[in-house]
Amino acid sequence: xxxxxxxxxxxxxxxxxxxxxxxxxxxxxxxxxxxxxxxxxxxxxxxxxxxxxxxxxxxxxxxxxxxxxxxxxxxxxxxxxxxxxxxxxxxxxxxxxxxxxxxxxxxxxxxxxxxxxxxxxxxxxxxxxxxxxxxxxxxxxxxxxxxxxxxxxxxxxxxxxxxxxxxxxxxxxxxxxxxxxxxxxxxxxxxxxxxxxxxxxxxxxxxxxxxxxxxxxxxxxxxxxxxxxxxxxxxxxxxxxxxxxxxxxxxxxxxxxxxxxxxxxxxxxxxxxxxxxxxxxxxxxxxxxxxxxxxxxxxxxxxxxxxxxxxxxxxxxxxxxxxxxxxxxxxxxxxxxxxxxxxxxxxxxxxxxxxx
Amino acid sequence: xxxxxxxxxxxxxxxxxxxxxxxxxxxxxxxxxxxxxxxxxxxxxxxxxxxxxxxxxxxxxxxxxxxxxxxxxxxxxxxxxxxxxxxxxxxxxxxxxxxxxxxxxxxxxxxxxxxxxxxxxxxxxxxxxxxxxxxxxxxxxxxxxxxxxxxxxxxxxxxxxxxxxxxxxxxxxxxxxxxxxxxxxxxxxxxxxxxxxxxxxxxxxxxxxxxxxxxxxxxxxxxxxxxxxxxxxxxxxxxxxxxxxxxxxxxxxxxxxxxxxxxxxxxxxxxxxxxxxxxxxxxxxxxxxxxxxxxxxxxxxxxxxxxxxxxxxxxxxxxxxxxxxxxxxxxxxxxxxxxxxxxxxxxxxxxxxxxx
Numbered sequence: 001x002x003x004x005x006x007x008x009x010x011x012x013x014x015x016x017x018x019x020x021x022x023x024x025x026x027x028x029x030x031x032x033x034x035x036x037x038x039x040x041x042x043x044x045x046x047x048x049x050x051x052x053x054x055x056x057x058x059x060x061x062x063x064x065x066x067x068x069x070x071x072x073x074x075x076x077x078x079x080x081x082x083x084x085x086x087x088x089x090x091x092x093x094x095x096x097x098x099x100x101x102x103x104x105x106x107x108x109x110x111x112x113x114x115x116x117x118x119x120x121x122x123x124x125x126x127x128x129x130x131x132x133x134x135x136x137x138x139x140x141x142x143x144x145x146x147x148x149x150x151x152x153x154x155x156x157x158x159x160x161x162x163x164x165x166x167x168x169x170x171x172x173x174x175x176x177x178x179x180x181x182x183x184x185x186x187x188x189x190x191x192x193x194x195x196x197x198x199x200x201x202x203x204x205x206x207x208x209x210x211x212x213x214x215x216x217x218x219x220x221x222x223x224x225x226x227x228x229x230x231x232x233x234x235x236x237x238x239x240x241x242x243x244x245x246x247x248x249x250x251x252x253x254x255x256x257x258x259x260x261x262x263x264x265x266x267x268x269x270x271x272x273x274x275x276x277x278x279x280x281x282x283x284x285x286x287x288x289x290x291x292x293x294x295x296x297x298x299x300x301x302x303x304x305x306x307x308x309x310x311x312x313x314x315x316x317x318x319x320x321x322x323x324x325x326x327x328x329x330x331x332x333x334x335x336x337x338x339x340x341x342x343x344x345x346x347x348x349x350x351x352x353x354x355x356x
Numbered sequence: 357x358x359x360x361x362x363x364x365x366x367x368x369x370x371x372x373x374x375x376x377x378x379x380x381x382x383x384x385x386x387x388x389x390x391x392x393x394x395x396x397x398x399x400x401x402x403x404x405x406x407x408x409x410x411x412x413x414x415x416x417x418x419x420x421x422x423x424x425x426x427x428x429x430x431x432x433x434x435x436x437x438x439x440x441x442x443x444x445x446x447x448x449x450x451x452x453x454x455x456x457x458x459x460x461x462x463x464x465x466x467x468x469x470x471x472x473x474x475x476x477x478x479x480x481x482x483x484x485x486x487x488x489x490x491x492x493x494x495x496x497x498x499x500x501x502x503x504x505x506x507x508x509x510x511x512x513x514x515x516x517x518x519x520x521x522x523x524x525x526x527x528x529x530x531x532x533x534x535x536x537x538x539x540x541x542x543x544x545x546x547x548x549x550x551x552x553x554x555x556x557x558x559x560x561x562x563x564x565x566x567x568x569x570x571x572x573x574x575x576x577x578x579x580x581x582x583x584x585x586x587x588x589x590x591x592x593x594x595x596x597x598x599x600x601x602x603x604x605x606x607x608x609x610x611x612x613x614x615x616x617x618x619x620x621x622x623x624x625x626x627x628x629x630x631x632x633x634x635x636x637x638x639x640x641x642x643x644x645x646x647x648x649x650x651x652x653x654x655x656x657x658x659x660x661x662x663x664x665x666x667x668x669x670x671x672x673x674x675x676x677x678x679x680x681x682x683x684x685x686x687x688x689x690x691x692x693x694x695x696x697x698x699x700x701x702x703x704x705x706x707x708x709x710x711x712x
Contacts, residue, residue: 313686314685315687315688316697
């Protein structure tokens with residue numbers, strides 16, 4: 001098979017990264033590593049398995065202009081697909097699959113979130129290569145599950161069954177939603193549960209068949225879009241069709257209902273970088289477990305995450321604090337309240353503030 | 357007696373107020389109340405007992421230019437006295453007494469720190485008036501001691517004896533330096549100890565006699581300055597004389613060695629505003645004990661002191677934190693580490709940083 005594509009889902013908001021992320025500049029468009037924005041790192045991480053020229057990005061109309069400015073220059077701009085509104089991951093993936101099908105007929109399509117971090121990209125590519133080969137060789141839906149290192153309650157889980165095939169994939173028994181703490185602990189003890197990291201690999205023809213079978217209304221509703229793809233009516237047609245589509249995730253709409261799903265184990269230092277306290281995954285912390293970016297002077301402080309803007313930030317006796325300074329907004333928050341930063345964004349939205 | 361003067365000691369550095377205070381802009385030149393700088397509030401607080409036209413300010417050469425810019429317009433600028441270097445309070449007070457003596461002969465001189473806060477200015481003026489009348493009517497050194505409300509270890513104490521005279525003053529048994537915690541608790545239990553707030557009232561002739569008797573070398577050394585006062589050699593003579601003067605406080609050099617000291621009790625909401633955690637004395641806190649100045653959005657936060665500059669400051673789940681933002685430096689520090697802010701200034705000095 002000639003064509004392997006990467007489809008990057010890049011439409012998220014990322015309010016938990018405020019004030020670094022904004023409505024107009026979501027997490028995937030932030031350079032958190034000091035090297036490149038998360039979106040570009042996601043694309044580059046797939047090379048040489050998938051070239052950047054074969055990257056398709058699905059975003060929304062609002063964010064697309066900035067995204068195109070920041071996107072790797074070698075990615076053709078017509079490969080930036082723009083949803084007129086967010087309708088969760090199922091419509092997003094179906095739209096991308098239709099685009100690829102119309103242009104290429106068939107091929108392998110890797111669906112990747114735009115805003116994750118992977119500490120061991122080589123290990124990642126090794127697993128992705130097995131997944132791509134398996135998708136090529138079979139009619140299966142393939143996913144990657146992350147080997148859990150703690151009983152996280154913030155992720156969905158994948159229950160694995162027997163080994164299936166030569167490449168080390170296992171069958172999927174079921175997908176489960178974010179569990180309660182005690183349930184998560186049980187999963188970890190049982191040893192056959194993986195985190196659902198939202199990475200999927202399949203042939204274009206396979207996923208389109210799955211949509212036709214499992215989400216037939218959505219599949220039918222998208223046929224006018226399929227007709228319009230590549231014409232000057234594409235965006236207009238999307239705007240007409242999208243409001244009527246079911247708001248549903250691919251996990252819930254396809255994965256959980258499919259029989260033929262295989263899973264590979266990923267153990268490559270994955271992080272979904274879900275909130276600001278994950279910033280240290282990109283950097284080395286000092287010997288007091290501090291991450292200081294920018295002009296920081298800290299005395300007797302430990303466990304802190306500080307990101308400066310253009311001014312000196314001084315700490316004395318600070319413990320486990322996050323201080324994130326930007327041009328027009330400053331956040332100060334204990335690290336263990338990182339999940340609640342989104343409440344700030346909600347309050348700013350409610351107040352109609354420009355800093356949201 | 358016609359002349360009552362206020363001599364404001366305004367030469368301090370105030371590194372514990374960094375980043376609001378700087379080497380070039382000490383605490384007394386900060387507007388912490390939202391009304392006026394502490395120096396001007398000190399002067400105005402004495403009216404109508406002492407007019408602002410009768411205010412003399414002792415500062416250092418470095419700070420004098422900014423001070424003159426910010427000083428109340430009605431205070432004649434030649435009444436800003438400039439020490440060529442800091443030599444503690446004894447030389448400072450002697451210099452001011454000599455200036456007043458040369459210009460007016462005699463009069464009552466109130467010596468006041470420039471950077472304190474007083475919640476009840478009327479109560480303060482009532483006590484000051486009694487002190488001024490007592491100084492007029494006697495040959496005594498008069499001081500004001502603050503009725504302590506907790507066993508502070510950061511102030512010197514005054515041990516009071518018997519009532520002396522009609523106005524309610526008491527004799528001073530002794531001045532004691534900053535005590536250990538257990539000693540401070542004992543003082544509070546004994547009930548006859550007051551905090552030394554650095555306020556002194558005396559006739560010019562009385563304090564000059566005291567200097568001549570108790571610090572004769574300093575008194576002699578300052579005679580060339582006395583000759584030069586009011587001439588164009590004044591500053592130059594100060595520069596020649598000052599390096600040779602003993603570096604000593606008036607408390608240690610004069611007060612502790614004088615027999616004839618009277619003390620009035622002050623109970624007027626005094627604060628020396630010794631560090632940033634004292635900022636709430638100037639303002640109302642909210643019902644979660646927060647003081648927010650500027651554009652602050654706080655969720656589930658309490659006991660915090662936030663002073664913004666030009667950007668939004670957002671807190672989530674912050675407890676007892678200080679966040680002080682200025683144009684070129686930002687401080688984040690737990691409230692109970694406010695005393696250690698000076699360590700930041702020391703570190704900046706060591707590094708030769710501009711933000712010190």
